[in-house]
Amino acid sequence: MASVTTLPNPSAPARPTEWVLTLSCPDRPGIVHAVSGALAEHGGNITESQQFGDPVSGLFFLRMQVESASDRAELEAAIAEVAGRFAMTWELDVVGRPVRTLLMVSKAAHCLVDLLYRERSGQAPIDVVGVVGNHTDLADHAAFYGKPFHHVPVTAATKGAAEDRLRELVRELDVELVVLARYMQILSDGLCRDLSGRVINIHHSFLPSFKGARPYAQAHDRGVKLIGATSHYVTGDLDEGPIIEQDVERVDHSRAVTDLVSLGEDVERRTLARAVRWHAEHRVLLNGHRTVVFH
Structure with missing residues (x-):
């Protein structure tokens, strides 16, 4: 026929x-x-x-x-x-157009791997166009997901040049969103202004109570009953940008510091994932130093 x-x-x-x-x-x-x-x-x-x-x-x-x-x-x-x-x-x-996203990391892998998995499985409408690391520890993780890894080391003497390189990558890759997936560097006021409303960060919710090194150890020493994470837009005011999402886990006296670290990483990755997804779905609107989030 x-x-x-x-x-x-x-x-x-x-x-x-x-x-x-x-x-x-x-x-x-x-x-x-x-x-x-x-x-x-x-x-x-x-x-x-x-x-x-x-x-x-x-x-x-x-x-x-x-x-x-x-x-x-x-x-x-x-x-x-x-x-x-x-x-x-x-x-x-x-609706549903993947947002061109650049992930920035240091040495902790949990948020990076989680976002790359969610992208691959269709759980987040993002298109990760590259991974930037100030260390090379996570280069293999990026390669596993087929993502180019850009090593941009940062020292006090090279911070300006490193941020200029980041600006170049944002232009070259047509980046719409930058995610600090446990990137342990502070962005300058100038870079925060250049990327205003386009950079999302994640940190533990202990701030400002437990600043500096080993926050989970500090929290354990004080006997906290809740640990959590906050995801927010980055501004020139350190860790004070408009909040997108927060989450917590209840703990008790039986938890060791290692338990708090493990639980903290889990709440960090899911809090960041929700914030990134909502941003990519255009559900987050800035309202001064706050946000309106339409779920």
Whole structure:
């Protein structure tokens, strides 16, 4: 029997794309009506919508997913017109598009390996385009997942050059997100400003109680009952950037320091993973020194 080839029908309507729109602006009546109306005029079918009006900052936040056969230029023009009327800051992207991500590490592997596994298994919408390490200890881990490893050593004398190299990698690799996956170096104020809203960090939640070396040993010595982790955006204020996610584990007197370290690594990796996923899904909006997170 002869095979039959079905040719595409050029007159058939384009299949809709699912878009995600996020925005913030001064709160006032009519925002949702204006946005949904503009999208409806371009065949938009809203599939998900979340909003929050902050009485403290006076700002309104919206995350909306919409299906539309219109192209990006048409939708952006329609949204831009509304944005101009309401003084909006906004972003439009395709739902599920992997965000180009650069991971930065030192010697601890747990957060790196967890993120690379989640990327490979489809649990995080990121595209890891490279791994940067100030040591070479984790080069083999990057190679196992097929990721290029860039050794950028950092000393007091070379810190400026190292950060210039990082800027080069961000440009060359078209990086959208930088994740400090237990990267044990402090970024300069200048680099924090250059990458504002694009760098996520993870650290134990003992700060500021247990600073410096061996925080889990310090916590054990004080007999803490909860250990945890905080993931936040990086700013020039050390470990004080807008918080995205936090988590804790309960412990008791029977736990040794090694137990706290193991439990701490586990809570660190899952806290960071959630923060990265939510950022990549455009669920995190900055609200001054805080965040609005739409789950």
